Amino acid sequence: MVDTDGRALILEPQPASVQDRDGAVPVLKLSRRAFPFITKAFADAAYAGERPAMATLVDIEIVRKPPNQVGFAVHPCRWVVERFFAWISRNRRLWKDPEATLASAQAFLYAASVMILIRRLARS
Numbered sequence: 001m002v003d004t005d006g007r008a009l010i011l012e013p014q015p016a017s018v019q020d021r022d023g024a025v026p027v028l029k030l031s032r033r034a035f036p037f038i039t040k041a042f043a044d045a046a047y048a049g050e051r052p053a054m055a056t057l058v059d060i061e062i063v064r065k066p067p068n069q070v071g072f073a074v075h076p077c078r079w080v081v082e083r084f085f086a087w088i089s090r091n092r093r094l095w096k097d098p099e100a101t102l103a104s105a106q107a108f109l110y111a112a113s114v115m116i117l118i119r120r121l122a123r124s
Contacts, residue, residue, distance in 0.1 A: 001027055001028075001031045001041070002080055002081050002084045003080075006080055006083050006084045006087065006116075007113070007116075007117065008084065008088075008109070008110075008113040009031060009034070009035060010027055010030050010031045010034065010035075011106055011109040011110055011113065012026060012027045012030060012106070013102050013105040013106050013109065014026075014102070015102065019046075020046040020047055021046060021047055021048070021049045021051060021052055022051060024043070024047050024051070024052040024055065024060075025051055025052060025055040028041070028052065028055040028056045028058055028060075029055060029056055031056075031058070032056040032057070032058060038058060039057070039058060039059060040058065040059045040060075040061060041058050041059070041060050041061070042060075042061050042063050042077035042078065043060055043061070043062055043063065044062070044063060044078055045062055045064060047060060047062065048062045061077075063075050063077045063078050087112075087116050088109060088112040088113065088116070091108070091111075091112040091115065
């Protein structure tokens with residue numbers, strides 16, 4: 001889960017065998033415990049379905065492509081997560097996701113997130 005300015009809030013890697021829609025449930029529950037004030041989340045169509053919608057009190061708004069859109073267009077609520085993925089992918093360790101365990105993947109995701117925050121602090 002990523003904040004509107006691209007900061008990581010909850011980083012919970014899951015195995016590739018878990019579909020996005022099913023993996024959203026534990027992430028939403030974790031985010032509700034840590035950030036009870038969050039009331040709305042934006043997601044793409046992969047998270048549409050009853051399980052994510054009923055997981056917590058967080059309202060999930062599915063950001064869809066406008067029906068008349070032709071070609072690529074930036075969607076205001078989805079680009080934040082894509083930007084976060086681009087930022088953490090700049091970390092040499094994460095550029096190809098070579099981690100063998102979920103725990104080590106989570107540790108390196110948090111390390112990359114800390115590096116992003118330190119760079120932001122250094123600039124201000």
